[in-house]
Amino acid sequence: MASSDWRKAMRSSYIRTRGLSSRAVARDEERSAQRRRPGRLVASTAALSAVSLLAASGIAAAAHPAGASRHSSSKSGVAKLVFWDWSPGMSRAVALFNKTHPKIQVTLSAVGAGNAEYVKLADAIKAGTGAPDIAEVEYDELPSFEITHSVLDLSKYGANAYKKDFVPWVWSDVTSGGQVWGMPDDSGPLALLYNSSIFAKDKITPPSTWAQFATDAAIIHKDNPKSYITNFSAGDLQWVLSLMAQDNAYPFKYTGGSNVTINFTGPAQTAFANYWQPLISKGLVNDTSDVSLTSFTDMDNGTDAAWLSSGWGPSYMSADVKKTMGMWRTSYLPQWKAGGQVGANWGGSSFPVIASTKYPAQAATFSEWMSSTLNSWNIQVSAPTLNFPSFRPELDSPTFVNQTIPLTGPQKL
Structure with a gap:
């Protein structure tokens, strides 16, 4: 898929936002600048x-x-x-x-x-x-x-x-x-923020589907074993929940009163895990924490070629990017089904x-x-x-x- 403007990519997340994730982002110990807040989990x-x-x-x-x-x-x-x-x-x-x-x-x-x-x-x-x-x-x-x-x-x-x-x-x-x-x-609608120089070098375009995303992850890591398509911040629950929501795998369901169901082992949730676990086990995604000096440094030095980021991401990333300023572009969040327009939100x-x-x-x-x-x-x-x-x-x-x-x-x- 050709590069699209950030506003259009983000607005697409508003079309069918399946879940709204949230967390209060504490100040990273490595960086004194304040971090942004992600939005709602569910009421x-x-x-x-x-x-x-x-x-x-x-x-x-x-x-x-x-x-x-x-x-x-x-x-x-x-x-x-x-x-x-x-x-x-x-x-x-x-x-x-x-x-x-x-x-x-x-x-x-x-x-x-x-x-x-x-x-x-x-x-x-x-x-x-x-x-x-x-x-x-x-x-x-x-x-x-x-x-x-x-x-x-x-x-x-x-x-x-x-x-x-x-x-x-x-x-x-x-x-x-x-x-x-x-x-x-x-x-904080999610989109893909990527290093256009790395993508051009490896002759890949912004992935329109998650299947293509996995293929591109292998290409980038094969070209440079010290590089990854992105990081997977497993400890950032709300970021993970945002991605789960886009896959219709959100684990929480509320039906009124005190009726709350929590399901991390259902078919949809298991399918989500089965997609990401091979990427993690094969070392095709970085394991650094998100929204930190470490993650931003990795993006700036070419270790991470992209970031599954919220609309507020550029505000914080910009403060730590020096070498690759101006090289980044944005595209739609990859889709689980080709031609889909399903978004997710991380912030607010x-x-x-x-x-x-x-x-x-x-x-x-x-x-x-x-x-x-x-x-x-x-x-x-x-x-x-x-x-x-x-x-x-x-x-x-x-x-x-x-x-x-x-x-x-x-x-x-």
Whole structure:
């Protein structure tokens, strides 16, 4: 299959996204830069883990005394809010909001990425003091705060008016019935990011099927026994679950109430394992961890020829790539059936309003502006943030469609 632009490849993942995987990516010990967050597992499995973080901390409904949030209002009537977010470059969007909303002023604070933030947020909610007004919360973690009544229903502040502006499955990740527990922000559709120089040298094209992917893996490793088509990060469960979902092998099934089925040994799951295990056993894929200095170095020095990456991948990879800057291209995620258009997702966060805020309407205004305006999104899709939008107007915006970045040279995002 011929090389296609990154935006088109990623948008194809929205066509039939079979499963939404997630994890909070901790900061790699080898690299101080913050990593991005992958999105939702499924609401049911996330709800199962809710007790571990929040309920175990003793958080329950009505546990938020008045004035618990770190905000104030000046005599001039300005609502001062605190926003916790770890994405690089988001201060630019906050600054624009403050400039255009003089009666609502937001202070951005990065208290940690993923779990580091969630622990502090849970502790602040439990203590009844120190919680922000709005926070970045991954889709998989949002139910944890929802079931403990720690976030507000934004439908009371007009959030449902934006439903049509978002990709349907993303909207479903932040809602239950008509209630909206956080405005959706970015997402992480999967695609193939590959080194065009290595592919050209080995006379291979981006694989359109997983069968071709396995064949290409053997070609690359035979040409250079120290090179691999990609890494298989077996310890990164959510990345693995994303790939399983695309193969219709997602192991979790929720049928309502407390009915959750976990199946890693069914026919579909076994078929998935039987595809990858030979590649691993024959040494045709690297075994390094994902989203780390090691993996990015391997990609930069030619050890790994490609990366099964999320839409946010280039944002983090770019910081560590030196030798191969501009050589990378993107293509569709390989398909299990020729001609298929089945995608998968690894990423995404929302902006819930914390229940203890003294200014719910103003906080909701900020959350909605951040996720639902082109003014915000034109900033978010630019470097260094490079968020992949779930907001339809931005998906079709020339700002996004025509964007290029140094990593992928002239190829449009």
